[in-house]
Amino acid sequence: MESGHVTTPFGRRSMTLGMLASQALAETIAPGKAIDKWKLYRALCEARPCLGISDRALAVLNALLSFYPKNDLAEGVGLVVFPSNIQLSLRAHGMAEQTIRRHLAALVDAGLLVRKDSPNGKRYARKGQAGEVEHAFGFSLAPLLARAEEIEGLAAQVVADRQLLHRLRERLTICRRDISKLVETALEERAEGDWLAIAQHQQSLVTGLPRNATAVQVEAVLDEMELLREEAVNRLEMLSEKRKLSGSPAQTERHIQNSNPDSSLESEPLLETEQGERPAPANGPWNGQQRKPGRDEKTDGVGLKAFPLGLVLRACPQIEDYGPGGGVGSWRDLMSAAVVVRSMLGVSPSAYEEACAVMGPENAATVVACILERGGHINSPGGYLRDLTRRAGRGEFALGRVLMALLRANGGAAGAARVAG
Structure with a gap:
């Protein structure tokens, strides 16, 4: 600061202990200390959450810094800027003067500025005969220079966090x-x-x-x-x-x-693409032949596993609306609901019968439930079911991956799902 005494605010604004502390801190700047003002401003932007100031307040501070003639804030050089609110508004992209006054007060309360008010509250500078500024009234940037290390430390902590x-x-x-x-x-x-x-x-x-x-x-x-x-x-x-x-x-x-690395979840096309988008045949150990289940594995059709009914209902909750009495409590109920949905989707009886013969009735009903769940993404449900049936016959269809994808898409829960068996 330019003087070694305490300055109090003009008008009705009261003096606070925070203002007193900011003025005292500004008096402790080390001799010869200087820092790039825009580098310090960038650190302020990073440290903003820790300082409790808004982005609009930073915009006002940016405008104030632009009135400081030098690039470096330096001790021993006048650190008071004295633009009018009209000038600040122009450099703050047309911000309203009332808004500017509010954010200036916030910057003062945060200890980043110190008011140095004139006797009449106006901002101006008194110059000597040589044109140099002898005394200025406005806002002192000295607290910024005094707190430079603190601000940079806060900015580094914010970046690390x-x-x-x-x-x-x-x-x-x-x-x-x-x-x-x-x-x-x-x-x-x-x-x-x-x-x-x-x-x-x-x-x-x-x-x-x-x-x-x-x-x-x-x-x-x-x-x-x-x-x-x-x-x-x-x-x-x-x-x-x-x-x-x-x-x-x-x-x-x-x-x-x-x-088989070719059967990852992301590459499984069922219910994720429209009819006609099919992957190349798998190059796994089937070689076009039917898959052989293990002795401890329950299978239907050509080796497709029948998954738990609870899993099916969690992945495909919409099918329950078409069950007997508006619910599905058993595999028989699910198959009855699938017949209703099959007709509603326009799937021919022959296409559904073929799916039951190849996949097994439980899995065919599960596939219909899956098609219903993602019906908006499928142009021709009947043609799609026939395509899946052919893929199942070649051992290229992984129903479990489809159910898990739908389970995740539905948030992993279906409130009305019942666990059977």
């Missing part, structure tokens, strides 16, 4: 993907355990996370999610060891087929 949050979100995304894939694999392999509960627990953790979650909140959810992933991995490792000890040729063949 943002990077930490980004890394935590990346880990959370990978963990969510891992759990989904592991549950999917467990359902395909008919592993023992309540895998649907794991999927639903994962979904509840994600939905309970606020949209603008902090790093602490994300880390807490990530810890639980990693424990859930560890549990899923341990269960599947135990299943793998068990099958190594008591494996049969049929089980070995099934394991190889399920590991």
Whole structure:
């Protein structure tokens, strides 16, 4: 500051301890200290959440800094700027004068500016005979220079926190993907355990996370999610060891087929693309032949597994509206509902009968439920069902992956779903 005494605000504005502290801090600037004003302003923008100021207040401060003639804020050089509110409004992109006054007060309260009011409250400078400014009344930028290290430290902390949050979100995304894939694999392999509960627990953790979650909140959810992933991995490792000890040729063949890299969830076209978009035939171990189930696997048709009714209803909740009495409580109810939906979608009886013959009645009804769930994405349900039937006959159709994709799309829960069997 240019004087070593305390200055009080003009008019009805009262003096506060914060103003007194800001003025005292401005007196402690080290001799010769200087800093690039725009570099400091960028640090202020980063540290804004910690300083409790708005982006509009920063726009006003930007305008004030533009009236400071030098590029560096330096000790020993006049740090008072004295533009009128009209001039500030022009450099603040036409901001209203009343708004400017409010944000100037916010900057003063935050300890970033010090008022140096004239006797009549006007902002001006008194110059000497040589034209140099001898005394100026307006806003002193000295607190910015005095707090430069503090502001830069806050900005660095904000950047570090943002990077930490980004890394935590990346880990959370990978963990969510891992759990989904592991549950999917467990359902395909008919592993023992309540895998649907794991999927639903994962979904509840994600939905309970606020949209603008902090790093602490994300880390807490990530810890639980990693424990859930560890549990899923341990269960599947135990299943793998068990099958190594008591494996049969049929089980070995099934394991190889399920590991086909060409049948990933993302490449499964069912209910994700419209009719006519089909992948190339799989180059797996079928070689065009029918898949052989293991001894411990319940199958229908050409080896398609019949999945639990509870899973089907969670993935395809709309089918329940067409069941006897407006609900589905058994496989018989689901097949009755599928006949109603088949007629509603315009699927011919012959196409549905062929699907039942190839896939089995339970799986054919499940496929109809899936088509109903994503009916808006399919141009010709009848032609699509025939296409899936042909693919099922060649062993190129993975119903489990479709159900898991729909389960995730529906939020992992269907309130009216009933677990059968």
